[in-house]
Amino acid sequence: MTRLALAFDLGGTELRGALVESGGRVVAQVSAPTMAIAGSDAVIGQIIALAGALLTQRPQADVVGIGIGAPGPLDPKAGIVIAPPTLAGWHDVPLIDILGKHFGLPVRLENDANAAALGEWRFGAGRDRCGHIYHGRRGLAAEIGHMTITGEGDRCFCGAVGCFEAVASGTALGRRATALTAPGDGSLLRRLSADGDVSARHVVEAARAGDISALELIEAEARWLGIGFTNLLHLYSPDLIVMGGGLANGFDLLAPTIRATVEQRAMLAYRDVPIVPAQLGDRAGLIGAASLILWEGEPGAPLAMAQDEDNKDGATELAGARETSHG
Numbered sequence: 001m002t003r004l005a006l007a008f009d010l011g012g013t014e015l016r017g018a019l020v021e022s023g024g025r026v027v028a029q030v031s032a033p034t035m036a037i038a039g040s041d042a043v044i045g046q047i048i049a050l051a052g053a054l055l056t057q058r059p060q061a062d063v064v065g066i067g068i069g070a071p072g073p074l075d076p077k078a079g080i081v082i083a084p085p086t087l088a089g090w091h092d093v094p095l096i097d098i099l100g101k102h103f104g105l106p107v108r109l110e111n112d113a114n115a116a117a118l119g120e121w122r123f124g125a126g127r128d129r130c131g132h133i134y135h136g137r138r139g140l141a142a143e144i145g146h147m148t149i150t151g152e153g154d155r156c157f158c159g160a161v162g163c164f165e166a167v168a169s170g171t172a173l174g175r176r177a178t179a180l181t182a183p184g185d186g187s188l189l190r191r192l193s194a195d196g197d198v199s200a201r202h203v204v205e206a207a208r209a210g211d212i213s214a215l216e217l218i219e220a221e222a223r224w225l226g227i228g229f230t231n232l233l234h235l236y237s238p239d240l241i242v243m244g245g246g247l248a249n250g251f252d253l254l255a256p257t258i259r260a261t262v263e264q265r266a267m268l269a270y271r272d273v274p275i276v277p278a279q280l281g282d283r284a285g286l287i288g289a290a291s292l293i294l295w296e297g298e299p300g301a302p303l304a305m306a307q308d309e310d311n312k313d314g315a316t317e318l319a320g321a322r323e324t325s326h327g
């Protein structure tokens with residue numbers, strides 16, 4: 001019988017669960033709106049309920065463990081979700097312990113953005129590249145969304161000003177488009193959003209139709225992404241940058257200016273690093289979380305997480321640039 005992992009992608013808005021085969025194929029998937037302000041007990045109850053729903057769909061499933069991607073900061077080795085700004089009432093929650101006791105199965109935890117990068121590395125756009133997750137002290141490394149790239153702008157949900165994801169994310173793009181337009185102004189952006197708040201998806205759609213203000217918003221967005229990616233190139237010297245998250249569907253529109261900005265700003269030796277779109281869409285996190293369980297011990301498998309933790313001085317060879325899911 002095929003070995004399966006229960007996988008969860010815990011976001012501030014949506015909690016998703018899946019049963020995933022060792023080849024990365026999702027065989028069953030469920031989701032629920034995260035009870036993000038109800039505290040950890042309520043959300044853990046949701047995880048248990050979704051697991052029940054998945055196992056009801058596949059009663060014969062040979063489930064060998066549970067992999068979870070959750071918002072940082074978290075300690076993947078100790079299995080503790082420390083204090084994610086997107087989930088109220090979570091403070092040093094020993095998630096691995098709690099779920100391990102409940103299900104009697106091995107449980108592995110990883111930062112949600114890292115889980116998505118793992119998914120893309122093992123089954124998506126980063127296949128066949130060497131690498132490992134760079135964890136740093138307590139596994140807290142590489143919260144790239146919160147590196148400061150400007151001294152001004154909107155406040156990030158983490159509390160700081162000028163964070164990468166506060167200026168260059170799908171959320172930020174939608175916010176700028178909403179501020180630029182007004183309900184009833186007849187703009188394409190507002191027509192697409194039915195005079196509600198404009199989202200990144202609307203901006204991409206309007207830009208594809210040739211709308212000038214949408215194209216300018218995309219241009220500004222791509223410049224910020226290029227600045228952030230240049231920082232990542234200089235810090236990590238990756239083989240490849242994989243761009244996923246809410247903006248990935250506009251990758252072709254963003255790519256020329258991202259590339260031009262990197263050409264302008266990166267030192268010569270870093271400029272030839274490919275920047276490519278993610279391939280797994282919104283399943284990257286689930287598939288990556290499942291791989292925490294299923295990948296270990298497979299013949300020819302690159303280093304698995306457990307072995308990686310001894311390698312504390314290595315540089316990241318895979319940088320997953322993914323907007324942290326908080327909206």
Ligand SMILES: [Zn+2]
Nearest residue numbers: 146156158163
């Ligand atoms: Zn921040």
